[in-house]
Amino acid sequence: MPDSQNLTKAPRPEAAGVAKAGAARPAPVGAEADSPAVEFRNIDIAYGKFVAVRDFSLSIRKGSFVTLLGPSGCGKTTILRSIAGLVDISGGQIMIDGRRVDDVPIYKRNIGLVFQSYALFPHKTVFDNVAFGLKYRNVPKPEIKRRVGKALEMVRLPGSEKKLPSQLSGGQQQRIALARAIVFEPQVLLLDEPLSALDANMREEMRVEIKKIQKETGITAIFVTHDQEEALSMSDRIVVMNAGSAEQVGTPEEVYEAPATAFVADFLGKANMLAGTVSGSGQATSVVLASGQTINVACPRTLAQGSKVTVVVRPQKLSVGEAASANRLSGRVVSASYLGGSAIYEVDIGGKTNIRAHAPISGRVLREGEAIDLGFDPEGCVLLDGDGQRIS
Ligand code: ATP
Secondary structure, three states: OHHHOOOOOOOOHHHHOOOOOOOOOOOOOOOOOOOEEEEEEEEEEEEOOEEEEEEEEEEEEOOOEEEEEOOOOOOHHHHHHHHHOOOOOOEEEEEEOOEEOOOOOHHHOOEEEEEOOOOOOOOOOHHHHHHHHHHHOOOOHHHHHHHHHHHHHHOOOOOOOOOOHHHOOHHHHHHHHHHHHHOOOOOEEEEEOOOOOOOHHHHHHHHHHHHHHHHHHOOEEEEEEOOHHHHHHHOOEEEEEEOOEEEEEEOHHHHHHOOOEHHHHHHOOOOEEEEEEEEEEOOEEEEEEOOOOEEEEEOOOOOOOOOEEEEEEOHHHOEEOOOOOOEEEEEEEEEEEEOOOEEEEEEEOOOOOOEEEEEEOOOOOOOOOOEEEEEEOHHHEEEEOOOOEEOO
């Protein structure tokens, strides 16, 4: 199949010299009560001596849309390919629908694949491209015709059967690739950065389309991207990856509003990370920032005075002007970007790091050098300890 072109298989585990996973390992991150569609149990994947994925565990609920999100090289594609059997795991187990599949060959796994590069057969018509997986599975001709027609309707390209891929736009080709992947009703649909080759408008349109088709078909989808907006807007759950491991698993709201670590906070949405020292701990924790200003942060734990912490505040949680917020930071505008109804300000509040605020405009846009007051509530931020782990 074209899907498997240019994909390098990992060496056998024995050759990689990576130990098999031990028996006593922790329960999977994000385990579901229902029987999972896909389950990774402490998998390791190595390319030669380089371990690309380490002790990765995850349970994916049937019919859900799960995104592996992370920076380039963190192992997203490697994990995705391991589901299809395109790379070997060197430790742990992969289960699909409760069945262990580590030793099941690619062609026997019922998996649909969509890649960034479309990977359509250029000289075959749309019909033959979409029908490929069905012919391969010996489905009778009338049934192939019916299913191809239905898949093309689903991706909103009915009647395009006789066209060649070269007669279609990038977005249309990607729709055909999607039709080809769903036409044989796979157990799992794997999408590896399917939108990155498209222009911005088409990308947004396809986000909505893919999500709609996934919901309509009820198929379990695993999506790989390094684009946080894509992940936040499309996913039921997001797995934030860092250096071959899952850093946090949660709903888009959870990973955005309550990042578990400094890495997640920073990777998702340009958070302000304000270093400070605890000066008092009661109903709220008081933190003296590097700028000398003190703020209060909601925290369920009592923290020792003098503890080093980082206050994480999203730019959207900061108000500008006289709003009655419990915390107030005063500074000067370093830069202002007008965005229509709102503006992004970079503000010098003293100390080494400037603060970024993204707030609706009340009155006029402040100019560079003008004094500015930023407000936010103690509940509107997250507190990280000295090791970058969330404490509130
Ligand atoms: P990107 O977003 O850039 O595609 P990714 O998170 O999907 O990145 P992977 O492609 O899974 O990352 O790669 C994880 C690590 O494994 C990277 O360091 C990469 O260089 C390495 N790697 C991937 N494929 C191979 C291979 N065939 N041989 C050797 N190393 C590889």
